[in-house]
Amino acid sequence: MKRYLILEDGSVFAGEGFGAPLTTTGEIVFNTGMTGYQxxxxxxxxxxxxxxxxxxxIGNYGVNRDDYESIAPTCxxxxxxxxxxTASNWRNQMSLDEFLKQNxxxxxxxxxxxxLTRRLRSEGTMKASIVDTADEHAFDQLNALVLPRNQVQQVSTTKPYPSPDTGHNVVVIDFGLKHSILRELSQRSCNITVMPYNTTAEQILNLHPDGVMLSNGPGDPTDVPGAVEMIQGIQGKIxxxxxxxxxxxxALANDAKTYKMKFGHRGFNHPVREIATGRIxxxxxxxxxxxxxxSINNEKLLVTHTEINDGTIEGLRHRQFPAFSVQFHPDATPGPHDATHLFDEFIEMMDAFKKQPVTTY
Structure with a gap:
């Protein structure tokens, strides 16, 4: 079935449809990974x-039970x-076509x-549609679309849930959580409680966790102001x-600002330098x-990592509080596992914090 990809700049790409035979519209982006499509x-x-x-x-090894990062994809x-x-792999359970139809x-x-990628690199990400007919009506609908600003609300869990174990008590705030983050914490025997994106500082402190993980998620961070207030309420205490x-x-909770990149970083081969050691x-x-x-307030934040290709800030650490963050995914699913040691640093940070004199809050 012939279908068309149309961009808001007027570009038209003709192709063949697969997956669900639906019309769709969203922000078009590109991913440079060679594998890891599931x-x-x-x-x-x-x-x-x-x-x-x-x-x-794409699709040469099918879809399997092990490589889900969420139960219900929302791209x-x-x-x-x-x-x-043909999908050929011993773990294969269905084709990519079947998987997309199912979802x-x-x-x-x-x-x-x-x-297409050269276009997005030169012009930046933009709105796009997959349609049956690339006519004036399709472009009118595309140009009239206002992209949503509540993306985190759309994907976050609505109720807390546990992933029990016997180690450190860790609260994970779900802004669009990848399962691989839970896997890394579980491999370190963490007793995990996953909480919604709009959880308050008081609700977190009432659980008396050893640490808090702020997950990945979609969209503009300035669209989640409640999370900034929550972070300000717990940093220094956990x-x-x-x-x-x-x-x-x-970063926003510590006076920094964020900006929208021209086409972003999406792939599994981005080199990052740790400033203190020079490690890549x-x-x-x-x-x-x-x-x-x-926008970095140097009295509060220390830049710990930068992206080698374009100098983007890739890591921060608080100068007074036991708190750090990285822009990349150390859980690395898919991708290289170079940075999984950061989960060990988180465990060490929780152990060190426990040894400090007890304070009330």
Whole structure:
């Protein structure tokens, strides 16, 4: 079935539809990973976005039970150059086409993803639609669309839930949580309580956790002002570790500002330098916003990591409180596992904080 990908700048790309036969609209972005399409599609940080895969062949190993990053993916569409005709892998349970149909996500194949990616790199991310007819009406509907600002609310859990174990008590704030974060904490025997995005500082403190994890998530961090207030209410009282959106919210809570990037970082090969040691880690990243380096309050925050390619701030640490954050994904699913040691640093931070004299709050 012939379908079209149309962009708000007037560009039209013709291809063949697969997945759900639906019309869809969202912000179009590109991901440079060679593998990991299942983890990418199920990553809630892509909520509301149409994902372009730059690797030319997608779907060749199917979809399996182990590589979900959320139960119900919320991306708006998938764009590929070539959809594999046959999925071949011992873990394969269904094809990508079947998976997208099952989750009501449209896809389009036969697209010149190289040309499309060059367009997005030069013009920036923009609104796009996958449609049956690339006519004036389709463009009118696309241009009239206002992208939602409540993306975190759409994907966060509405009720707390536990992931029990016998180690450190960790509260995870779900802004669009990846399952791989829970896996890393579980591998370290953490007793986890996942809480909604709008949880208050008081509710967290009442649980008496050993530490708090601020998860990844979609959208603009300034659209979640309540989370900034929550962080301000708990930092200094409990060790904090922020990832991706959690990193940006941690920065906002300490007087920094964020900005929308032209086309963001989305892939699994981004080199990051740890400033103190010079160590280089290749990292998994998925973000369209970043912390403004000119807004850093040097009395509160220390920049710990930078992206080698463009100098983006990739890590922060609080100068007075036991709290740090990274823009990339140390849980690395998919991607290199260079930075998983940061979860060990979080455990060490909680242990050190426990040894300090008890204070009341």
């Amino acid at each position: 983890e990418t599609i199920t990553d809630q940080s892509y909520n509301g976005q149409i994902i372009t895969f730059t690797y030319p062949l 708006k569409g998938v764009v590929v150059h070539e959809l594999a005709r 009501h996500i449209p896809g389009i194949t036969g697209i010149d993803t190289r040309r 060790p904090l570790f922020g990832i991706c959106l959690g990193h940006q919210l941690f 880690d290749f990292t998994s990243q998925n973000h369209g916003f970043a912390v403004d380096p000119h």
